[in-house]
Amino acid sequence: MAKKFIRVIFPGSFDPITNGHLDVIDRGIKLFDELIIAVGRSPVKNQLFTPEERVEMIEELISQRQMPGVSVESFEGLTVEYAAEKKADVILRGLRSLTDVQYEFQLAMTNRAVAGIETVFVMTSEQYGFTSSTLIREVASLGGNISNLIPENIYNRLQQRLKKDQRPQTQDQSFES
Ligand code: ADP
Numbered sequence: 268m269a270k271k272f273i274r275v276i277f278p279g280s281f282d283p284i285t286n287g288h289l290d291v292i293d294r295g296i297k298l299f300d301e302l303i304i305a306v307g308r309s310p311v312k313n314q315l316f317t318p319e320e321r322v323e324m325i326e327e328l329i330s331q332r333q334m335p336g337v338s339v340e341s342f343e344g345l346t347v348e349y350a351a352e353k354k355a356d357v358i359l360r361g362l363r364s365l366t367d368v369q370y371e372f373q374l375a376m377t378n379r380a381v382a383g384i385e386t387v388f389v390m391t392s393e394q395y396g397f398t399s400s401t402l403i404r405e406v407a408s409l410g411g412n413i414s415n416l417i418p419e420n421i422y423n424r425l426q427q428r429l430k431k432d433q434r435p436q437t438q439d440q441s442f443e444s
Contacts, residue, residue: 284325362390
């Protein structure tokens with residue numbers, strides 16, 4: 268019997284993509300035939316990079332690292348609707364710790380209830396168990412060295428963005444709202 272071709276989407280904010288995300292992608296593409304990194308366009312407060320910038324940065328990474336079977340797109344609205352549109356069989360998500368499990372469990376159950384789609388979880392390497400985009404944004408904005416937690420091109424973009432954006436946070440927020 269011919270092996271079934273399995274396409275997965277890996278949805279998230281990726282603001283910015285981290286080595287933890289990459290670890291999940293590297294593990295995911297070993298399990299499945301095609302993996303689409305799906306950058307959510309939902310209006311999130313305090314976002315550092317626009318969805319277009321995030322896609323561009325990830326595209327750069329995919330071509331630098333040569334990742335066959337991996338692509339990136341942005342999407343708007345429900346993840347399950349996007350998955351159906353792409354004819355994806357599975358939603359891939361990463362797990363860092365037990366804290367992630369509760370939320371991810373609810374999300375996976377909801378997605379299965381509304382669309383019948385399965386979610387597959389991949390556990391990250393221990394070294395990225397504490398890495399999150401939010402923490403990276405915070406630590407980097409305070410001048411901390413996070414160069415070993417994100418890819419080099421993302422690190423450079425982050426430094427440029429933080430240098431350019433010297434305005435205090437409260438101003439950013441009032442500007443955005
Ligand atoms: P979201 O806002 O949807 O949680 P994220 O970009 O923060 O989007 O994360 C996307 C996915 O990647 C989620 O499944 C999240 O648990 C996972 N993830 C984030 N950081 C890591 C990491 N360091 N190791 C493993 N998985 C991670």
